[in-house]
Amino acid sequence: MTRKQFIALTVTVAALAAAVTAAWAVDANARKEQAASGGYRIEVTDGGSVLRSFTSAELAKLPKRRVAMQGQPQEGPSVLSVLKAAGVKRFNTVTVVGQGVRDDGRLVLKRAAIDEDVLLDFAVRGTAKVCGPDIAWEDRVRDVERLEVR
């Protein structure tokens, strides 16, 4: 390796280290801002009106279930238990609305498709995704913000 190549390698490695450090800083700042604004929440709405807004801590207190999706364990409160805690008694469909950052951000589930195995699983980034053994991998909605019942 020539001196010039060694310098280029050192600069590249330093740039990568700087990029990772910057990513951690941006991440930490975002978490602070989110905490300051009340943290991550999931709303349950019916016909446009908010029935209840859950914090992560409130969701964590609901009974947890564990299912496998593509061989990977997923854990969290069932969608049914979240709806029940929000006071929903009857519904025909639930539209799961997410941020749409990494997926379509929208999934409509009919009542018959929702059983106790349809969960809200919390990811490392602190947001929930809807998942279940019968939900296709490409259909899952991440960064869930709202459950709209009809």
Place this chain on the structure above:
Amino acid sequence: MSTPRSSSVVWGLSLRDRLVIALVGALIVAAKFYLRIPIRVPGHSGLFWMALLIIGTGAVGKRGAGTLIGLVSAVLASIFLPGSEGPLVGIKYFVPGLLTDVLTPLLGGRLDSPLTATVVGAAANMSKLAASYLIGRAMGISAGYLALGLGVSAVTHLVFGGLGGLAGSLVLGRLRRAGVAAPAPSAGSAVPARLEDAS
């Protein structure tokens, strides 16, 4: 390895080069779709993606090959894997190829060198993450949401990209020894041949 006739050379690329570029570009998109490992770690697709990018770029052995592989995969991804990003997803596929072409000559031009390929793979996978973040911002998604988990994501993209680059270099070395891939650039020239040089 047989050399194609000059009449089949387009933009300095032989028919074989063009086939390799098209196949690797398509394989990157196919790998992204089919080779999904359910390990809940962001950036793990870089393992296959960067390995293929390194192998394809090295196998063609001409400057611009990485960019063209990125372009082919960008077009295919925009059509077949648009997701929530729509046609903008193509940027995510194009940028790693472009960066591979920019970095490789600076680092000695030998993608069969494990060190070079690891660094190039890590940087290329990181560029994919950066492109994703910028696409999200361009789509008006809140910076806060995009930034959550970015620290862990950066580390895992770096690691998987590096591992992909390393795996790619080992396969490329084998292909070169077998005479299937283009030979490594000579010791005197750190840069691979330009596309025009072959015509």
